[in-house]
Amino acid sequence: QVQLVESGGGLVQAGGSLRLSCTTSGRAFSSYHMGWFRQAPGKEREFVTAISNGGSATYSADSVKDRFTISRDNAKNTAYLQMTSLKPEDTAVYYCAATTRFRLRYRDGYDYWGQGTQVTVSS
Numbered sequence: 455q456v457q458l459v460e461s462g463g464g465l466v467q468a469g470g471s472l473r474l475s476c477t478t479s480g481r482a483f484s485s486y487h488m489g490w491f492r493q494a495p496g497k498e499r500e501f502v503t504a505i506s507n508g509g510s511a512t513y514s515a516d517s518v519k520d521r522f523t524i525s526r527d528n529a530k531n532t533a534y535l536q537m538t539s540l541k542p543e544d545t546a547v548y549y550c551a552a553t554t555r556f557r558l559r560y561r562d563g564y565d566y567w568g569q570g571t572q573v574t575v576s577s
Contacts (some may be wrong), residue, residue, distance in 0.1 A: 455480050455481070455566075456478055456479070456480040456481055456486065456552050456565075456566040457478065457479045457480055457566075458476055458477075458478050458550050458551070458552060458566055458567065458568035459476070459477050459478075459568055459569070460474060460475065460476050460548065460549065460550050460568045460569065460570060460571040461474070461475050461476075461477070461571060462474040462475050462571060463548060463571030463572045463573045464572075464573070464574070465574045465576065466540055466573070466574070466575055466576070467575070467576050468540060468541055468542055468575055468576065468577050469539060469540065470540050470575070471536070471537060471538045471539075471540065472537045472540065472573060473534060473535065473536050473537070474490070474534065474535040474537070474548055474550075474571060474573070475532055475533070475534055476488065476490075476532060476533040476534070476535075476550030476568060477530075477531060477532045478531045478532070478533075478552065479531065483526075483528055483531040483532075484507055484508070484528040485507060485554060486507055486552040486553060486554060486566075487504060487505065487506050487507050487552070487553050487554070487555075487556065487558055488504065488505050488507075488524070488526060488533040488550060488551070488552055489501065489502075489503070489504035489505075489550065489551045489552075489553070489558055489563075489564060490502040490503050490504070490524060490533075490535045490548060490549070490550055490551075491548070491549045491550075491551060491561065492544075492546035492547065492548045492549070492573075493546055493547050493549070493570075494543075494545060494546040494547075497546075499549065499561055500515070501515055501558075501559045501560070501561075502514070502515055502518055502522065502535070502548070503515065503518060503522055503523075503524040503535065504524065504558035504559070505524045505525065505526055505533065507554075508528075509525070509526050509528070512524050513558055513559060518537075518544075521537065521538050521539045521540075522535060522536065522537050522538070523535075523536040523538075524536075533550060535548065535550075537573070540573075540575045541575060542575045542576070542577045543575075544573065544575050545573060545574050545575050546572075546573060547570040547571065547572050547573075548570060548571055548572075548573050549567055549568055549569075549570045550567075550568045551564035551565075551566060551567045551568070552564060552565065552566040553565050553566070
């Protein structure tokens, strides 16, 4: 069993930056690929970005490429989402997720989810 806890969300003006953290406990963090998803009000939860268990490969949605960066520190059991040039349309609850399968762009590819952290971008 893996427990995931997101932090770092908040209110930011358009053009600003935030860094989200996802801290895990339980089985070896380095065994898991990690992903970030987001869900805006009235919309489906969507893929944002993911990173392989060793950190050598990353994948991102077109909407966030060149603005968001995923990283991880296996020694700290933590994954990060650095968000820059934020836009009002980035407003959503952001969730981190963990999986041992390599189906990283899909919600059903993940086994464990955090509770989410709210990110609000004002115009």
